[in-house]
Amino acid sequence: MNRDETQRLCTLGDIPDGGARGFTLERPAGPSLRVLAVRRGDAVHAYLNRCPHRGTPLDWRPDDFLDREGRHIVCATHGAIFRVEDGVCLAGPCQGDQLTPLPLERRGEELRAPLDPED
Numbered sequence: 001m002n003r004d005e006t007q008r009l010c011t012l013g014d015i016p017d018g019g020a021r022g023f024t025l026e027r028p029a030g031p032s033l034r035v036l037a038v039r040r041g042d043a044v045h046a047y048l049n050r051c052p053h054r055g056t057p058l059d060w061r062p063d064d065f066l067d068r069e070g071r072h073i074v075c076a077t078h079g080a081i082f083r084v085e086d087g088v089c090l091a092g093p094c095q096g097d098q099l100t101p102l103p104l105e106r107r108g109e110e111l112r113a114p115l116d117p118e119d
């Protein structure tokens, strides 16, 4: 028997096209994890909601992860900016570091995340 190693994150339609949303992932063991997902059409890029500089959440209010033009992910604490496609920090105190990617599995419209992304 195959054990499902994933959990439901959301559907594609739950993330506005060109926008971002934050989610909380429950883990089988350990505290829940905050994550974010950015949608570009059919593509979704997801990361742990944790800045590589100080480990703080990136959003300054719920679901507010992007710059005004919606081009980059921005850290609310010190303003580091991250490329949406790979999470690399382009400017700021952690330039060259990277957000921790959250691999997603697509099942139809449903997006699924690992049961424990930090395993």
Ligand code: FES
Pocket (backbone or CB within 6 Å): 051, 052, 053, 054, 055, 056, 075, 076, 077, 078, 079, 080, 092, 093, 094
């Ligand atoms: S905590 Fe994100 S740039 Fe400092």
